[in-house]
Amino acid sequence: GENVEQHPSTLSVQEGDSAVIKCTYSDSASNYFPWYKQELGKRPQLIIDIRSNVGEKKDQRIAVTLNKTAKHFSLHITETQPEDSAVYFCAATHSGNTPLVFGKGTRLSVIA
């Protein structure tokens, strides 16, 4: 089955700097890679996703890149703000009745 590795587990950046979180996956059949932001006690919130037919996607300060050959994908947050502080999870799945498999999460702290 799918295995998703996520690094780093914790990340502290100064406000205004960029943050990068990296994930690798094992199942070459995976074709959908979402990123979630989760605040304590709440459901994960989808912040951006990418499908395997695309190499990069951007939404304002957030971007995701995908390298299918290397089986890794990354989240990039630019101009970080204190409200970006949260736990971020990457995940992978493929279509059909398959579940999301999550990475272990990255606790991002943006220091004002």
Add this chain to the structure above:
Amino acid sequence: GAVVSQHPSWVICKSGTSVKIECRSLDFQATTMFWYRQFPKQSLMLMATSNEGSKATYEQGVEKDKFLINHASLTLSTLTVTSAHPEDSSFYICSARSLGNTIYFGEGSWLTVV
């Protein structure tokens, strides 16, 4: 957008009792729903895949007789934690995949077993 509703949000139960958590897809039909468990400061771990009209598929290490899953309709899956113990205290969350292949999460349920 599509919504998945989960109930209850919080539940406290005594050791040895059972508690049921409901997951509903409000505006789409979900033939498959997924149940996750999340311990504090950890990731979401898949417990089982709930299939409408058939038996759930459990992940390795998850006791099917303890975590009963029933997916009796296209909009409702239930997770019953039977003979609950304090170590079952956790955040339980469901998700459902819509026909458009988008994945939606319920609000999650905090279970505390005392």
